[in-house]
Amino acid sequence: MLNTTARWALALPLCILALSACGDGGEAEGPGEVNIFSARHYASDDAVYAAFTEATGIAVNVIEADGDLLIERVRTDAERSPADVIITVDAGRLYRAAEAGLFQPAGIDDALEAIPASLHHSDDLWFGFATRARVIAYAKARVDPAEIQTYQDLADPRFAGRVCVRSSNNVYNQSLLAALIERLGPEAAEAWARGVMENMARPPQGGDIDQIRAVAAGDCDVALVNHYYWARIARSDNPADRAVAEATALIFPSQQSGGTHVNVSGAGLAVGAPNADNAREFLRFLLSEEAQRAFAELTNEFPAVPDTAYDNALLEELDGFEADRLPVNTLGENAAEAQRIFDRVGWQ
Secondary structure, eight states: OOOHHHHHHTSOOOOEEOGGGSTTOOOOSTTOEEEEEESOOOHHHHHHHHHHHHHHOOEEEEEEOOHHHHHHHHHHHGGGOOOSEEEEESHHHHHHHHHTTOEEOOOOHHHHTTSOGGGBOTTSSOEEEEEEEEEEEEETTTOOGGGOSSGGGGGSGGGTTOEEOOOTTOHHHHHHHHHHHHHHOHHHHHHHHHHHHHHBSSOOOSOHHHHHHHHHHTSOSEEEEEHHHHHHHHTOSOHHHHHHHHTEEEEOOOTTTTOBOEEEEEEEEETTOTTHHHHHHHHHHHTSHHHHHHHHHHSOOEESSTTOOOOOHHHHHHOOOOBOOOOTHHHHHTHHHHHHHHHHHTOO
16 A cells, blocks of 8 residues: 555646636636635645546635635625635634525535534535544643543643643634533533633643643643644654654543544535536535545544545544534534633633
């Protein structure tokens, strides 16, 4: 079997153009094109775009931007927007985009049968094509993993001064709290948020990899992170990154109480898509074996299609956990309440 790098290097050169170079966004000759507005910036996505063009002949034009900016741009452009497909991370953002009227039903129910119902919008407005688990990174030298079975353990007084986290503005934290609101109820979720805040080793700061590095450096003992950030540095060519990963490990919480919280990278058909048929082809392709493998092998995300085979030994080691099957749309529905709770408890 070819290794991951070699196999993906065989993909056709990317046909990714800035939309500004695409004239008026009209139909190209031949199979045509599809305009993708994406909040992701990963090598896996470039590989998927190239593979899609190789398979269909359809040219892929990409605009990349931060998730919230991307949603605002499509909303502001309204009917003038050339967007065919909108891709972003986190169900909370997908929910906001749907609430803003940016999606239309794609009519690909047959393709969506390949993924769990919890990973797509009930009205077919968007779906998750890859999943990421919000887990707990811990210092192997200072923490017995048996100490932590659930997210609630992070709020226990025994972890006072030992917890590192991102800010409450981070959408991953908002979605985790949104899930806890659904599972535990608002009062218990607020008690959890207050307990975690009181246990923080420092004010919230940085991204997920910064939290992992802080654990390895001894600034704190545990941190909330998405699993693929840890996998990224564990598979890095940089010895310093690998040393950070070797000093830490991951716990998948709540295995006996509802499962580990998972979120999605998702996509939907833009409401005014000028190339709607090509967009539907692309959305179907996101759930193809080739695309699902790319997300697992190049981005360390778990495939949305169960039982997808992939060549990533580290991800295989992490896989097999019990995931929370809460419909991801619920994360968006509870997001506003989650932010109010963060504000009330003083989580910056």
